[in-house]
Each structure stands twice: as structure tokens, then as C-alpha cells.
Amino acid sequence: MEERDRLEAYLRDRGLKMTVARETVLRAFLGLERHVSAEELYDEARRLDPSIGQATVFRTIKLLADAGLAREACRDDGARQYEHAWKHGHHDHLMCVRCGAVVEFQDDAIERAQEAVYSAHGYVPGGHRLELLGLCPACAGTGGGKGSA
Amino acid sequence: MEERDRLEAYLRDRGLKMTVARETVLRAFLGLERHVSAEELYDEARRLDPSIGQATVFRTIKLLADAGLAREACRDDGARQYEHAWKHGHHDHLMCVRCGAVVEFQDDAIERAQEAVYSAHGYVPGGHRLELLGLCPACAGTGGGKGSA
DNA sequence: GTTGGTATTGATAATAGTTATCAATATACT
DNA sequence: AGTATATTGATAACTATTATCAATACCAAC
Numbered sequence: 001m002e003e004r005d006r007l008e009a010y011l012r013d014r015g016l017k018m019t020v021a022r023e024t025v026l027r028a029f030l031g032l033e034r035h036v037s038a039e040e041l042y043d044e045a046r047r048l049d050p051s052i053g054q055a056t057v058f059r060t061i062k063l064l065a066d067a068g069l070a071r072e073a074c075r076d077d078g079a080r081q082y083e084h085a086w087k088h089g090h091h092d093h094l095m096c097v098r099c100g101a102v103v104e105f106q107d108d109a110i111e112r113a114q115e116a117v118y119s120a121h122g123y124v125p126g127g128h129r130l131e132l133l134g135l136c137p138a139c140a141g142t143g144g145g146k147g148s149a
Numbered sequence: 150m151e152e153r154d155r156l157e158a159y160l161r162d163r164g165l166k167m168t169v170a171r172e173t174v175l176r177a178f179l180g181l182e183r184h185v186s187a188e189e190l191y192d193e194a195r196r197l198d199p200s201i202g203q204a205t206v207f208r209t210i211k212l213l214a215d216a217g218l219a220r221e222a223c224r225d226d227g228a229r230q231y232e233h234a235w236k237h238g239h240h241d242h243l244m245c246v247r248c249g250a251v252v253e254f255q256d257d258a259i260e261r262a263q264e265a266v267y268s269a270h271g272y273v274p275g276g277h278r279l280e281l282l283g284l285c286p287a288c289a290g291t292g293g294g295k296g297s298a
Numbered sequence: 299g300t301t302g303g304t305a306t307t308g309a310t311a312a313t314a315g316t317t318a319t320c321a322a323t324a325t326a327c328t
Numbered sequence: 329a330g331t332a333t334a335t336t337g338a339t340a341a342c343t344a345t346t347a348t349c350a351a352t353a354c355c356a357a358c
Contacts, residue, residue: 072225074223074224074225075223076221076223078227094266094267094270094272096272097275103270103272105266105269105270107262107265107266109258109261109262109265110259110262110263110266112258113256113258113259113262114259114281116256116258117243117254117256117259117281118243118281118283120254121243121252121254121285121286122285122286122289123243123245123252123281123283123284123285123286123289124283124284124289125281125283126246126282126283126284127282127283128279128280128281128282129278129279129280129282130277130278130279130280131277131278131279132263132266132267132272132274132277133275133276133277133278134267134272134273134274134275134276135272135273135275136270136271136272137270137271137272140271140272140273
């Protein structure tokens with residue numbers, strides 16, 4: 001498993017250790033092909049190993065993020081969210097505010113325009129977060145416009 | 150004060166009342182020309198009226214957001230953040246990850262590209278959040294590249 | 299301006315998400 | 329296998345936020 005190797009390398013570089021708990025969290029994370037909160041990840045990890053502690057999951061997901069395996073985002077309602085980052089190219093999100101459906105997309109025009117903004121202000125690019133909100137076709141079709149007044 | 154009128158109209162529409170506490174929070178918010186957390190807003194509001202309660206500040210800033218006077222964002226470290234929204238045109242943020250400097254910008258090319266993404270996926274646009282991260286000229290100049298290896 | 303019904307307030311408790319503490323244990327290196 | 333040290337899980341602590349509730353302020357009607 002390439003991700004496991006990556007984590008092990010990361011740990012070794014820092015004098016840290018590869019443990020069964022960390023591997024459990026990694027497997028739980030990789031098994032969930034969507035955005036997860038630490039809480040959800042905890043639930044999944046417990047399915048793989050009921051003895052795992054919540055603190056460990058919190059600690060480990062942060063480690064995964066540092067190691068470049070997970071990407072951290074922030075959600076409106078408080079809980080932080082994590083998504084796969086390893087060999088998953090950069091992408092942004094298009095989310096339906098009604099049903100929560102998420103589309104991951106990548107758009108060169110947007111990326112280029114962002115580069116232009118960076119250089120216009122003399123900044124050195126270092127990542128970005130873009131979230132487009134709106135109504136998905138299904139929700140828009142079922143009267144999602146406003147109130148049905 | 151135009152903002153006060155806006156708030157009063159919003160409240161009246163909903164059968165709510167204009168109170169001194171709400172006006173205090175509004176003045177505190179308007180007086181801070183930057184992004185603030187509810188906590189910071191509480192501090193400022195207490196300067197104007199030491200008897201104001203924290204719960205009231207939390208309640209009121211949410212009200213301001215609903216009324217279109219404040220815009221809500223989420224920050225990495227947990228605390229929600231609010232910025233002026235009244236007669237402040239839409240803009241995105243360019244932030245220095247080292248010193249925290251924030252540039253507000255507006256870029257037509259990005260906006261247009263976003264519209265294209267919406268229609269490509271059949272979504273109805275409903276707002277977006279874009280945050281560009283990087284190093285500001287000052288921080289990039291003082292060896293902000295990586296480690297100074 | 300007084301009255302009265304209702305929204306609002308501030309203090310406090312409660313909650314959610316996350317982090318620190320710490321003794322027991324697992325890990326990696328020899 | 330032995331040993332130093334990083335890690336673990338349970339729990340307490342902490343931060344940001346929300347609910348509860350009796351006292352009070354607001355505003356419209358008189």
C-alpha cells in the first residue's frame with residue numbers, strides 16, 4: 001500500500017513510530033471515499049478495532065494531514081473535515097446547499113486566474129480553498145429557487 | 150446610520166425588537182474594520198457597554214449575518230469569523246500564511262470561470278468562498294520560502 | 299405616560315469538538 | 329531479548345457555541 005509507505009517514511013523522518021493504531025486509522029480513512037469528520041473517522045476506525053481511542057484518532061488524522069495523505073478543510077457547523085490528498089490531484093468543491101451533494105472539479109481557467117491574482121499582489125502561491133455553493137440540478141428542479149410563494 | 154436602518158427593518162419584518170444591546174453589538178462590529186471572531190466582538194462590545202453578555206453578542210452577530218450586515222466565514226482554528234457585508238461588494242481573500250496579512254480582492258476572470266463551472270454541472274449559483282493562501286511580499290522576502298536550507 | 303404582552307437579556311449550565319495529562323504499553327534499534 | 333522512548337486510551341480540561349430561564353426592556357395600545 002503506497003499510502004502506508006508514505007506514512008511510514010514520514011514517521012521515520014521525524015523519529016516517530018509506525019503503530020497498529022496508526023495503521024488502523026489510515027485504513028479507516030482510506031476506506032471512506034468521501035469527506036469525513038474526525039468523529040466519523042473514529043466510528044469507522046472502531047469498526048476495524050473496537051479498542052481504539054478517540055484521542056488517537058484525532059491525533060492520527062492530524063498526522064495524516066501533515067504527511068500529505070489527508071487534506072484538512074473547515075465546515076460551517078464546527079467540525080473539521082478531511083479528504084484524501086494522496087495521489088488525488090488538487091480539486092475544488094461544488095456543493096448543493098440543499099441536499100449537500102458534492103462535486104469535485106478542477107478548472108484550469110480558475111487556476112490560471114488565481115495565479116494572476118497572486119502575482120498582481122506580489123504573493124507567493126501556497127494553496128487555496130474554493131467552494132462553490134448552489135443548487136444541484138435535482139434540487140433546483142424541485143422548486144429550489146426560493147420559497148414556493 | 151444606514152446599517153442601523155437595515156437592521157431595524159430586518160427586525161421589524163420578523164416581529165423582533167430593536168434593543169440597546171443589539172445596537173451596541175452593531176456599533177462594535179462596524180467599528181472594527183476587519184475580520185472578527187465572536188470573542189473579539191464581545192471584547193469590543195464590552196468596551197462600549199461593560200454590562201453586555203456574551204450570549205447576546207453571539208446571538209446578535211448571527212442576527213447581523215442573517216440581516217445581510219455581516220458575512221460569516223470559517224477559520225481553520227475553530228472560531229468562526231465575521232466580516233462586513235453591507236455595501237461591501239463581494240470579494241475574496243488572499244492571506245499570508247506566515248504573518249496573517251489579508252488582502253481582499255475581486256477578480257472578474259475568476260468569477261466568470263466559476264459561472265462556467267456552475268453551468269457545466271447544471272448547478273444554480275448560490276455564492277462561493279475562495280481563499281488564496283501564500284506568502285506576502287514581506288514574508289517571502291525574509292526567507293519565507295521553505296526552511297533556509 | 300401608563301399598561302401589558304412578548305421579545306430580549308445576562309448568567310449559568312450544557313453541549314460539541316478538540317487537546318492536554320499521565321500511567322501503562324508497544325515499538326524500534328541493538 | 330533488552331531498553332529507551334514514542335504511543336496509547338481514559339479522562340479531565342479547554343474552547344467555541346447554544347439552550348435555559350427568571351428578570352427586564354421594548355413597543356404598541358390606550
